[in-house]
Amino acid sequence: DIVMTQSPDSLAVSLGERATVNCKSSQSVLYSSNKKNYLAWYQQKPGQPPKLLIYWASARASGVPDRFSGSGSGTDFTLTISSLQAEDVAVYYCQQYYSRPPTFGQGTKLEIK
Amino acid sequence: EVQLVESGGGLVQPGRSLRLSCTTSGFTFGDHALSWFRQAPGKGLECLGFIRSKIYGGTPEYAASVKDRFTISRDDSRSIAYLQMNSLKTEDTAVYYCVRVSSQATDLFDSWGQGTLVTVS
Numbered sequence: 001d002i003v004m005t006q007s008p009d010s011l012a013v014s015l016g017e018r019a020t021v022n023c024k025s026s027q028s029v030l031y032s033s034n035k036k037n038y039l040a041w042y043q044q045k046p047g048q049p050p051k052l053l054i055y056w057a058s059a060r061a062s063g064v065p066d067r068f069s070g071s072g073s074g075t076d077f078t079l080t081i082s083s084l085q086a087e088d089v090a091v092y093y094c095q096q097y098y099s100r101p102p103t104f105g106q107g108t109k110l111e112i113k
Numbered sequence: 114e115v116q117l118v119e120s121g122g123g124l125v126q127p128g129r130s131l132r133l134s135c136t137t138s139g140f141t142f143g144d145h146a147l148s149w150f151r152q153a154p155g156k157g158l159e160c161l162g163f164i165r166s167k168i169y170g171g172t173p174e175y176a177a178s179v180k181d182r183f184t185i186s187r188d189d190s191r192s193i194a195y196l197q198m199n200s201l202k203t204e205d206t207a208v209y210y211c212v213r214v215s216s217q218a219t220d221l222f223d224s225w226g227q228g229t230l231v232t233v234s
Contacts, residue, residue, distance in 0.1 A: 040221055049210055049225035050158065061223065093158060097220035101176060104158050 002026050002096050006105035012113040019081040021108045023094035028074045031098065038098035041070055041079045044107075045090045053092075054079065086112060115139040115224045117211045122229030125201055133229060135194040135211030140224075142192035143167055146214035148222060149185060149196045151207035151231075159207075161185075163214060164194065201233045 003026040013019040021041075029038045037057035042050040052061045054070035057077055067082045081088055089112060094105040121133040135147065148163035162175035164185045173185040184197040194211060208228040215223040 038218065042222075049228055050222075051225065052215075052221075052223050055215070055217065055221055055223075095222075097218055100174075100220065102160055102220040102222075107157050 001101060002029065002099060002103050004094055004096055004103050004105040006092075006094060006108045008108060009106070010109040010111065012111045013081075013084045014113045015086065016083050017113075019084050019088070019110055021079040021092050021094075021110070023072075023077040023079070023105050025075045025077075025096055025098075029096045029098035030074050037073055037077070038096055039070075039072070039077050040095045040097060041068075042093045042095065042104075043088075043090045044093065045087075050093065081110075084110075084112070115213065117213060117224060117226035119209060119211050119226045119229035122209060122231045124232045124234065127201060127203055127233055129201055130197070130199045131201060131231060133196040133198070133209055133211075133231075135196075135226060137192045137194070137211075137213070140213070142187075143189045145216065146219075147185075147187060147194040148212045148214055149183075149194075150210040150212055150222075150225075151205075152210070152228075153204075153207040156207075161196070161209075163220075198231070201231075203233050205231065206233050207231060 005024045007022045039057040041054040044050040058070045069080050071078050091107045091109050116138045118136045149161040164173040182199050186195045210228045211226040212222045213224040215221040
């Protein structure tokens with residue numbers, strides 16, 4: 001199984017500041033034939049189910065604000081929130097869908113400083 | 114609007130069975146695989162398995178941790194998916210989510226239900 005490791009485990013950022021979450025996979029999730037990274041990011045607010053934010057490492061899901069962006073390739077990926085809003089308090093998970101079983105990172109808890 | 118609504122959770126004794134339902138609307142049910150996840154209190158996400166769309170055989174696959182105890186099925190005529198859980202253990206206590214698999218990629222999960230709590234005690 002591909003192991004996904006996120007850093008940090010928790011993060012406190014001031015409102016309006018940039019927040020960055022990192023995700024590393026134990027093997028590449030870049031599919032050479034289509035040059036796509038099989039990497040997604042999810043947001044889970046307290047008491048709610050996860051919500052898909054980013055797929056193909058950098059494509060925003062429908063309705064996701066453009067302050068959320070994803071980057072990276074191969075084994076190293078980043079989720080960036082350009083200007084943190086109060087409603088962004090959540091746990092963020094990365095997930096690979098390159099190979100079965102799909103695996104998730106342990107989560108990064110984002111709070112307001 | 115895509116909706117997935119889980120039902121059937123509750124308190125159950127160890128060793129007993131429970132069947133969860135996932136009632137869906139707002140999309141063409143038959144075009145999508147469906148997956149079940151769970152999340153134990155304060156823990157991360159665990160994929161329990163999925164069931165393919167009928168176009169791809171409608172067959173299920175399971176995580177090793179539940180393979181011999183859990184069964185996923187679907188009723189395309191009613192747009193409902195099911196999770197049958199047998200021989201329940203205290204460690205099965207979790208919120209259970211029904212999840213739609215994206216049409217863009219296998220194992221990309223684009224819509225989640227609100228979840229139903231199963232407590233085994």
